[in-house]
Amino acid sequence: MAVMPEPVIxxxxxxxxxxxKHPKELLxxxxxxxxxxxxxxxxxxxxxxxxxxxxxxxxxxxxxxNAAIHKALGLETERRFCVVGLxxxxxxxxxxxxFGEAGFTLSAGFDASVNRIEILSSPVPLxxxxxxxxxxxxxxxxxxxxxxxxxxxxxxxxxxxxxxIRGIVNFAPVALDVPASIYVxxxxxxxELRAIAARLxxxxxxxxxxDID
Amino acid sequence: MAVMPEPVIxxxxxxxxxxxKHPKELLxxxxxxxxxxxxxxxxxxxxxxxxxxxxxxxxxxxxxxNAAIHKALGLETERRFCVVGLxxxxxxxxxxxxFGEAGFTLSAGFDASVNRIEILSSPVPLxxxxxxxxxxxxxxxxxxxxxxxxxxxxxxxxxxxxxxIRGIVNFAPVALDVPASIYVxxxxxxxELRAIAARLxxxxxxxxxxDID
Numbered sequence: 001m002a003v004m005p006e007p008v009i010x011x012x013x014x015x016x017x018x019x020x021k022h023p024k025e026l027l028x029x030x031x032x033x034x035x036x037x038x039x040x041x042x043x044x045x046x047x048x049x050x051x052x053x054x055x056x057x058x059x060x061x062x063x064x065x066n067a068a069i070h071k072a073l074g075l076e077t078e079r080r081f082c083v084v085g086l087x088x089x090x091x092x093x094x095x096x097x098x099f100g101e102a103g104f105t106l107s108a109g110f111d112a113s114v115n116r117i118e119i120l121s122s123p124v125p126l127x128x129x130x131x132x133x134x135x136x137x138x139x140x141x142x143x144x145x146x147x148x149x150x151x152x153x154x155x156x157x158x159x160x161x162x163x164x165i166r167g168i169v170n171f172a173p174v175a176l177d178v179p180a181s182i183y184v185x186x187x188x189x190x191x192e193l194r195a196i197a198a199r200l201x202x203x204x205x206x207x208x209x210x211d212i213d
Numbered sequence: 214m215a216v217m218p219e220p221v222i223x224x225x226x227x228x229x230x231x232x233x234k235h236p237k238e239l240l241x242x243x244x245x246x247x248x249x250x251x252x253x254x255x256x257x258x259x260x261x262x263x264x265x266x267x268x269x270x271x272x273x274x275x276x277x278x279n280a281a282i283h284k285a286l287g288l289e290t291e292r293r294f295c296v297v298g299l300x301x302x303x304x305x306x307x308x309x310x311x312f313g314e315a316g317f318t319l320s321a322g323f324d325a326s327v328n329r330i331e332i333l334s335s336p337v338p339l340x341x342x343x344x345x346x347x348x349x350x351x352x353x354x355x356x357x358x359x360x361x362x363x364x365x366x367x368x369x370x371x372x373x374x375x376x377x378i379r380g381i382v383n384f385a386p387v388a389l390d391v392p393a394s395i396y397v398x399x400x401x402x403x404x405e406l407r408a409i410a411a412r413l414x415x416x417x418x419x420x421x422x423x424d425i426d
Contacts, residue, residue, distance in 0.1 A: 009411050018406065021388050074414025075407060088305035095400060098363075098386045102403045104410075115246050138305065143406055150311075167409030169402060175310045183412050185405040189306060189382060191230065192316045192398040193356055194288060196380030197317075198222050198353065199396050201287025 008046050011038065012069050015046070019066040028059035033174075061158045078103050081135065081143035083157055084129075086111040086120055089171055090147030094122045112152070129156070133163040143167045150174045217285075221259050224251065225282050228259070232279040239254045241272035291316050294356035295349065297342075297369060299324040299333055302384055303360030307335045320352045325365070342369070349376040363387045 018035055019027065029040045038046075047054060050068040054060050070076050081099070083090045086109050096110055109126040111117050117126040127135050137140070148156050153172035156198050160168060167183035170176055176184050231248055232240065242253045251259075260267060263281040267273050283289050294312075296303045299322050307322055322339040324330050330339040340348050348354070357378050361369050366385035373381060380396035383389055389397050 004415055009415060010408070013404070013408055013411060016407075017388065024361060073407075073411035075410060077410065077414065079406070079410055088301040092301035096386075096402065098403050099406070102407065104406050105404065143409060145402060145406075147415075166413055167406075169405040169409070173309075175230065183409040185408055187400055187402070187405060189309065189358060189400070190311050190317065191226070192382040192400060193292070193294060193312070193317050193358075193380075194229075194286075194315065195223070195226055195398055196356055196382070196396040197288060197290065197292055198226060198286035200292075200379055202217055202222065202288065 004049055008049060009073065011042070011046050012049075012073060012080055016066055016069045016075070017071075019062050019069070022062050025062055026059035027054065027062050027065070029099070059189040075103060078105060079143055080105045080107040080139060080141045081145065082106070082141050083112060083145045083147060084110045085146065085148030085152070086116055086126065087149070087176070088149065090145070091122075093145055093147065094120070094124070104143070107141050108135050110135075112148075120180065129159070132159055136160070136165060137162040141165065144169070146170045146172060146176075150173060217262055221262060222286065224255070224259050225286060226261075229279055229286075229288070232275050232282070235275050238275055239269065239272035240275050242277070242283050244272070263355045288316060291318060293318045293320040293352055293354045294358065295319070295321040295323060296358045297323045297345070297373065297383055298359065298361030298365070299329055299339065300360065300362070303358070304333055304335075306358055306360065307333070307337070317356070320354050321348050323348075325361075342372070346376040349373070349378060354378065356411060357382070359383045359385060359389075361385060368413055 015032070018032070029043050032038065032043050033040055036051050036142065050072050052068045054065045054068055081104055083085060083093050083106065086094070090109070094106070099106055108124055109122055109154050110129050110132050111126065112129045114128050117128060120126060144160050146153060146157060146168050150172045153170065153174050154176060157168060157176045157178055161178050161182055168176065170184055170186045173190060226408060228245070231245070242256050245251065245256050246253055263285050265281045267278045267281060294317055296306050296319065299307070312319055319337050321337055322335055323342050323345055324339065325342045327341050330341060333339060355378065357373050359370060359381050363385045366383065366387050367389060370381060370389045370391055374391050374395055381389065383397055384401045386401050386403060391397060
């Protein structure tokens with residue numbers, strides 16, 4: 001497979017989300033452009049990475065295109081993850097239904113407080129934080145949802161990296177300093193509010209263009 | 214100000230996050246490129262939208278560049294937001310410290326359950342959902358964190374739109390169907406896990422390029 005640049009991966013991920021809720025059998029390039037702002041050139045180029053014939057005259061075959069993206073991005077591979085930090089946010093994710101459907105298996109939860117672990121009800125085993133290295137290695141856990149308080153995020157991330165984790169979804173409102181080989185996705189409600197505020201501002205001042213190409 | 218394309222807004226937002234935690238007075242174009250993968254051409258082009266002289270010989274002046282981005286994106290404007298759905302996630306956001314520092318004022322919380330509203334401790338007033346239109350209009354609330362369960366997300370979003378909300382950060386794992394004038398940012402832990410999984414897959418198969426330009 002040809003080398004896939006980061007922005008292509010990002011757009012194909014977004015495209016699967018569109019395809020997964022598209023109610024019809026076909027999706028045209030014009031519909032994708034209307035939804036995303038991507039030029040038809042970009043759409044064709046991205047889909048050409050999939051190396052399959054996915055277009056009919058009236059558009060892309062939704063089911064086949066989605067399957068091809070899943071295959072190309074390795075989304076069929078089952079991957080194990082853990083939740084670290086079992087406060088309100090973390091404990092909510094212990095009981096979140098949609099991970100399994102997407103191929104992610106919750107394998108463990110961790111918290112610094114032994115008390116909290118004993119009280120929480122959970123479909124998977126919960127462990128005190130000092131067992132992180134042992135449990136992550138034993139269950140071959142690759143991914144972590146990091147839900148600890150801001151002040152504990154960096155030190156916990158370092159422990160996760162030392163334990164062999166490969167990717168972290170960071171919900172703590174701080175930037176993590178980890179080796180470049182570890183994939184980090186930051187989820188910050190403040191950043192999301194800012195992203196909307198910047199667009200409200202642009203709309204007020206002037207038209208903004210939707211050129212994402 | 215020149216029309217600012219969406220990807221420029223997105224990159225400038227990311228750049229403020231880098232600037233806000235940069236410990237030195239100057240940040241060079243090469244350092245930005247190393248952190249983001251953006252070409253120096255892209256960086257120069259983005260910063261040229263700010264219409265200020267921000268570079269010294271050894272790099273950009275961190276404080277000035279950050280202030281210029283805040284000004285250009287309207288991030289100094291104080292904006293009010295509400296939290297809708299006060300389960301584990303929503304109620305965690307009621308007591309989140311970092312909103313105020315970023316210029317966002319939490320003005321109200323809403324939940325369908327009157328019981329829950331009476332039990333929760335909160336720094337801002339909480340209301341039953343049927344009061345949403347009245348309260349949002351009275352306090353001129355512009356933004357909402359949507360933390361309701363998936364099955365209630367679409368109908369609640371419609372009520373928020375009818376109440377005059379302008380932007381929604383959607384934590385429910387469903388796509389919202391709202392008018393194009395409403396800004397929606399979707400936060401899905403599953404999507405974040407997928408984004409990491411796709412990169413792990415690409416790394417295993419082949420090198421991926423970091424060309425974001």
